[in-house]
Amino acid sequence: MLCFLGLSDYPQTMGQQADLMSTGEAARLLGCSRQHVVDLCVRGLLPFVSVGSHRRVHRTDVTGLMSRELTRDQERSLWLHRVVAGRLALDPEAVLAQAGKNLQHLRQVHPKGVTAQWLAEWQKVLDSGEDAVFSALTSPSRHAVELRQNSPFAGVLSQQERTAALGAFRHHWRQAHAA
Amino acid sequence: MTREQLEHILRAASTIAGDPDVLVIGSQSVLGSFADDDLPLEATSSMEADIAFFDDPADAKADQVDGTIGELSTFHETFGYYAQGRQR
Numbered sequence: 001m002l003c004f005l006g007l008s009d010y011p012q013t014m015g016q017q018a019d020l021m022s023t024g025e026a027a028r029l030l031g032c033s034r035q036h037v038v039d040l041c042v043r044g045l046l047p048f049v050s051v052g053s054h055r056r057v058h059r060t061d062v063t064g065l066m067s068r069e070l071t072r073d074q075e076r077s078l079w080l081h082r083v084v085a086g087r088l089a090l091d092p093e094a095v096l097a098q099a100g101k102n103l104q105h106l107r108q109v110h111p112k113g114v115t116a117q118w119l120a121e122w123q124k125v126l127d128s129g130e131d132a133v134f135s136a137l138t139s140p141s142r143h144a145v146e147l148r149q150n151s152p153f154a155g156v157l158s159q160q161e162r163t164a165a166l167g168a169f170r171h172h173w174r175q176a177h178a179a
Numbered sequence: 180m181t182r183e184q185l186e187h188i189l190r191a192a193s194t195i196a197g198d199p200d201v202l203v204i205g206s207q208s209v210l211g212s213f214a215d216d217d218l219p220l221e222a223t224s225s226m227e228a229d230i231a232f233f234d235d236p237a238d239a240k241a242d243q244v245d246g247t248i249g250e251l252s253t254f255h256e257t258f259g260y261y262a263q264g265r266q267r
Binding site: 077115155 | 227242245258
């Protein structure tokens, strides 16, 4: 079976192939239309692999969507962090240094409670290397959504870049959610 | 987020939008009624506050707040917390 990169970064093994579902099967699991699943794939909210001319999605990614889709705020956060991911690809050393500096500051501002736990989780992600950081920045999973709400990547984008990204997101949201 | 931090966000948001009537939505709204020392950690553990305006039909004020003191902004970097303008 030939699989190539869609929005997913999964190298496929035989075991993982058993976890793949068609968009129709995913739609039945989610209780929505097949077209809606396709839309989620196209919008980058559901990773997929292409098998021939068909999209296949991982069961774990589908079940991760079952309780809810991303809210507007969560999608906006994802959008901003995709831009950060782009910057990370260009200059990983500078971006990770900024994140490490921010994390130190944030742990002083939020020394206790749930936020402190998420910041500790970020430290593990940063310590795991660039691939783990890319995943945390761009995954639509609920875990990554929560992580990003406690992001240490402020200051990576200039004000001009942020403004442009927020404007592009507003345009995207209007188009994607037009009745 | 402490009550003091929430007050900082509200002052900034009100100035940015030119509107004194700011609505706090979500978990941090409890800080309007209780001091943070009287609340469990879970009730105040967030680095963001969701805010909206009563008079904001086109979401322009919410967008201004996002643009100025929102996620990944210089405000966020400087103070360690941020506002999230809630659009309708």
